[in-house]
Amino acid sequence: MGLLTVEGTYRDGKVELDEKPSFARDDARVLVTFAQSAEVGPAERREALERLIGRFRQGVPLGGPPYPTREEIHDRVADRKRELR
Numbered sequence: 001m002g003l004l005t006v007e008g009t010y011r012d013g014k015v016e017l018d019e020k021p022s023f024a025r026d027d028a029r030v031l032v033t034f035a036q037s038a039e040v041g042p043a044e045r046r047e048a049l050e051r052l053i054g055r056f057r058q059g060v061p062l063g064g065p066p067y068p069t070r071e072e073i074h075d076r077v078a079d080r081k082r083e084l085r
Contacts (some may be wrong), residue, residue, distance in 0.1 A: 003031075010034070 008017040015032055040048075066078070 004021055004023075006017050006019060006021060008015050010016075014017075015030075
């Protein structure tokens with residue numbers, strides 16, 4: 001299936017295309033994606049920032065402690081190298 005992007009406007013529950021594609025039939029299937037307005041007010045911006053900060057505070061689960069120390073990691077690598085010889 002080939003894809004073609006055509007701009008249009010949504011009015012009264014219908015999508016009006018700015019141009020008619022040359023290959024499209026009257027019963028052609030379409031996918032409609034709505035582009036959000038770039039206009040964001042201060043309240044929405046603040047809410048988005050608070051959500052982002054909340055995600056940062058929550059962190060990324062990495063499996064939990066106990067984490068190996070740097071020396072333990074180096075020892076494991078050295079042991080593995082000896083095993084491979």
